[in-house]
Amino acid sequence: MASASRKSREWLLALPLATFFLLFFAAPLLLLLGISLQADPQMDGAAGLAQYTAFLTDKSNLRVLFDTLMIGVKATLLCLFFGYPLAWLCTRVSARLQAVLIFIVVLPIVTSVVVRTFAWIVILGRRGIVNDTIMALGLSAQPLRLLFAEPGVVIVLAQVQMPLMVLPLLTTLQRIDPNLEAASSALGAGAWRTFFKVTLPLSLPGIIAGSILTYTACVTAFVTQSLIGGSRLMYMPMMIYQQAMDLQNWPFAAAISVIFMISVLLIVALLVGLARTRKTQLYG
DSSP states (O other), X not given: OHHHHHHHHHHHHHHHHHHHHIIIIIHHHHHHHHHHTSOOTTSOOOSSSHHHHHHHTOHHHHHHHHHHHHHHHHHHHHHHHHHHHHHHHHTXXXXXXXXXXXXXXXXXXXXOHHHHHHHHHHHHSTTSHHHHHHHHTXXXXXXXXXXXXXXXXXXXXXHHHHHHHHHHHHHHHHHSOHHHHHHHHHTTOOHHHHIIIIIHHHTHHHHHHHHXXXXXXXXXXXXHHHHHHTTTOOOHHHHHHIIIIIXXXXXXXXXXXXXXXXXXXXHHHHHHHHHHHHHHHHHO
16 A cells, blocks of 8 residues: 555656646647648648648658758768767866866857857858858869858758767766776777777767757757758758748648658657667677
């Protein structure tokens, strides 16, 4: 009886959080799903999967979905390429220098995304710092098209979301026992072999966590995608906005949102599955 009473009290402690979850997460998702099953307001028709069929049978819509998912992959890989060495460096320097590096990494989070994006518009413009430097070094005879182009979007997304990659990596790398690297060196392994055989596999949880956070933030970054990409590039967040606010086609916008959410969740599930498979290989 005492054990049952204690378990009931534990469930009561979880009740406020469960209620919040149902009201502000599950209920809006169900409402979104219900709206997506409605007929087009400008056409007569019964509720059903017509909105999903309209999206999935249009090659241009599928292209927008693919481009959005791929730009998240590119920005995440760029964050990992620059973020991993930075996180590794933070674990090797003194505490004072580490604090400075972490402050620099976290600084984009405490700055308005609109301010950061407009700053990048100035930097990536035809007469911006990047193009002026490239032309001064003789690397190009004319300015590169970085603004309103995919490379510019990827660069800005990587810079804006870099903290989401570095912080999980830093936490994971700090937890690795330094004696493991020392033992690897004592057994004759060089620095690179020790990194690929010891450090990198043990830091995989941080890589997966950082990749999930960075990827989901990049593909849903409406402000950055719209301001840096401009009207030339169309991504899913802008497409949803146009259908809902400009065309007032809420059922189609809801269907696009559901398809987009499922696509992102599938990629996240793939990353989680990869992490579990690797963990099984490492620890059995």
